[in-house]
Amino acid sequence: DIQMTQSPSTLSASVGDRVTITCRASQNVNRWLAWYQQKPGKAPDLLIHKASILKSGVSSRFSGSGSGTEFTLTINSLQPDDIATYYCQQYNSSVYTFGQGTKLEIE
């Protein structure tokens, strides 16, 4: 299986900050990568697919970049509603795998 590693595991930031989460794949996944936001007690919510394509209706404060084995999710002008855990997921192989998650907290 392709292993997905996110960093950091926990991120503390202030309202208005720009934050970046990194996701690394154990092998090349091209641009077949998605990002999700999950709030407590809820299912994950798709934010970005194919590494950088924003799902319709998602705030433009979110952006994704990268290809191959290294990817980033950036959130501009952090808002209190962004408090959640964020996951990356690769779909380059027929066994879909997720990162372990990055928990975003407000300072």
Added chain:
Amino acid sequence: QVQLQQWGAGLLKPSETLSLTCAVYGGSFSGYYWNWLRQTPGKGLEWIGEINLSGSTNYNPSLKSRVTISVDTSTNQFSLRLSSVTAADTAVYFCAGLRLGEFPYWGRGTLVTVSS
């Protein structure tokens, strides 16, 4: 707008079979692969398997020997069966719709606890 509603038993004893069903409302049932995933604090999000309208399946090799996913096109429902459960199968189970490889549609999740 596609919506997924899932249900099934939430408490099982070791060695029993987990059984969950997910109904798909709105949108196109034929346009997606229908998936099951689970989530635990320890292992995070784990993909279990998928099925398409014609019944073609793809399972995670780590669970393949115990998993069966089926589909009922007459009711737009799909189901998961996981046999011989142990405490390690305790998790929140999600049904989800797969588009090109990403999951835009999710059920609310069902907590399944395996305990004697």
